[in-house]
Amino acid sequence: MSGSDEALEKVDLLSPNILLVNAGGSDTDAVSLAERVIQRKPRTFVILLMQYMDLESYQLASAAGCHNIAPFPESAKELCGFVHRVFNTESDRITALDTNERATWSSKVITVYGAKGGLGKTTIAVNLALKLAEQKKKVAILDLDLLFGDVHIFMDVEPKETISDLMQEAFSNSIDSVRAFMTVHPSGVHILCAPKTPEYAETVSGDRIQSLLALLRSYYDYVIIDTAVNFSDPTLAALEASTTILFVTGLDVSVLKNSKVAMSILESLGQKKKVRVIINRAVEINSITIADVQRIVDAPILSRIPSDYMVAVAALNQGQPFVQSAPKAKLSLAIGDIAEKILTGTDHFDMQKLPARERRALMRRYKTREKAEKKARSRAQRG
Numbered sequence: 001m002s003g004s005d006e007a008l009e010k011v012d013l014l015s016p017n018i019l020l021v022n023a024g025g026s027d028t029d030a031v032s033l034a035e036r037v038i039q040r041k042p043r044t045f046v047i048l049l050m051q052y053m054d055l056e057s058y059q060l061a062s063a064a065g066c067h068n069i070a071p072f073p074e075s076a077k078e079l080c081g082f083v084h085r086v087f088n089t090e091s092d093r094i095t096a097l098d099t100n101e102r103a104t105w106s107s108k109v110i111t112v113y114g115a116k117g118g119l120g121k122t123t124i125a126v127n128l129a130l131k132l133a134e135q136k137k138k139v140a141i142l143d144l145d146l147l148f149g150d151v152h153i154f155m156d157v158e159p160k161e162t163i164s165d166l167m168q169e170a171f172s173n174s175i176d177s178v179r180a181f182m183t184v185h186p187s188g189v190h191i192l193c194a195p196k197t198p199e200y201a202e203t204v205s206g207d208r209i210q211s212l213l214a215l216l217r218s219y220y221d222y223v224i225i226d227t228a229v230n231f232s233d234p235t236l237a238a239l240e241a242s243t244t245i246l247f248v249t250g251l252d253v254s255v256l257k258n259s260k261v262a263m264s265i266l267e268s269l270g271q272k273k274k275v276r277v278i279i280n281r282a283v284e285i286n287s288i289t290i291a292d293v294q295r296i297v298d299a300p301i302l303s304r305i306p307s308d309y310m311v312a313v314a315a316l317n318q319g320q321p322f323v324q325s326a327p328k329a330k331l332s333l334a335i336g337d338i339a340e341k342i343l344t345g346t347d348h349f350d351m352q353k354l355p356a357r358e359r360r361a362l363m364r365r366y367k368t369r370e371k372a373e374k375k376a377r378s379r380a381q382r383g
């Protein structure tokens with residue numbers, strides 16, 4: 001039995017709140033121990049201390065799903081400070097898990113929906129998830145395009161298990177069992193992939209999606225749901241459980257016709273107030289303008305994403321979403337802007353409509369508030 005097997009047995013037995021793993025240079029044993037604990041014990045927060053903090057080892061550790069990675073501290077005081085900080089930021093989550101508290105904290109469910117195929121739903125879902133994870137948020141993507149889901153292709157991961165495998169299990173009260181079915185992307189985003197073949201789509205029911213989402217919300221800061229063009233039971237469950245529906249549309253007559261119909265269905269379902277519209281490939285080259293879209297869909301426009309075929313397709317073919325492969329591209333900046341609005345809670349109105357001065361003032365207020373909160377947190381830790 002290797003040292004890490006023994007450690008794993010101990011973790012199983014003791015279920016500690018925090019596990020410190022000391023990793024030597026490119027120590028794959030330590031990283032694989034961290035990975036196994038992260039997969040099996042969501043209540044145990046793993047801190048990986050690295051003797052040599054080079055880029056390769058860092059990437060290896062984040063690919064294993066580690067969020068708390070630090071160079072080996074120089075003093076006991078520094079170590080205590082770090083452990084304290086991790087515990088303080090994670091303890092809300094531990095409490096939520098332990099008390100089975102559902103969704104009362106800041107967790108958000110964001111469904112990306114569109115009334116036609118090929119509008120860019122998956123592109124937006126995947127890149128948004130990465131942008132949110134960049135801000136150290138715990139993010140999950142649920143691929144609810146049950147027939148032709150391709151989130152794993154956009155993110156270039158090989159699904160171990162899928163949502164249809166999960167549906168055959170009883171997971172009603174445990175996030176631990178759900179985590180075992182998720183695939184970890186090097187960014188730290190956890191993916192629950194669509195069934196490997198379409199015939200398994202039927203194993204996914206609306207009721208189970210509802211309980212799955214409640215469970216995911218008790219652990220993740222953001223659950224992003226990619227959808228297909230339908231109002232099937234799983235999609236309806238997702239829309240109902242969402243805090244925000246990102247409604248993707250475009251600037252052509254056929255898309256707008258479908259969007260109008262879909263919007264009226266959302267209205268009759270009582271979900272329209274959650275809708276924020278994203279106009280993808282927003283080039284005003286013809287007679288349809290952004291103002292026309294606003295009038296036709298009659299919901300706040302959150303963002304206009306430009307068209308950039310080269311960047312979008314290159315990212316897809318390389319299996320590296322463009323917010324990573326081309327962070328400075330206009331497409332990436334547009335997604336960054338959506339992520340910022342979601343993070344700052346300013347997605348409930350059309351920020352673009354504000355004069356630039358007011359927009360800047362709003363961002364300044366948010367940054368000041370964030371700084372003050374950070375200071376208060378570190379004061380509380382010291383005291």
Ligand SMILES: Nc1ncnc2c1ncn2[C@@H]1O[C@H](COP(=O)(O)OP(=O)(O)OP(=O)(O)O)[C@@H](O)[C@H]1O
Binds near residue numbers: 228306308
């Ligand atoms: N803003 C954009 N500019 C250029 N190409 C884009 C843009 N957004 C998406 N694309 C490209 O459009 C194609 C369809 O995108 P995507 O698969 O995200 O759409 P979808 O709505 O999820 O489609 P489906 O309904 O089939 O699931 C992809 O090749 C993608 O790279």
Ligand SMILES: [Mg+2]
Binds near residue numbers: 121122123145150227
């Ligand atoms: Mg798609």
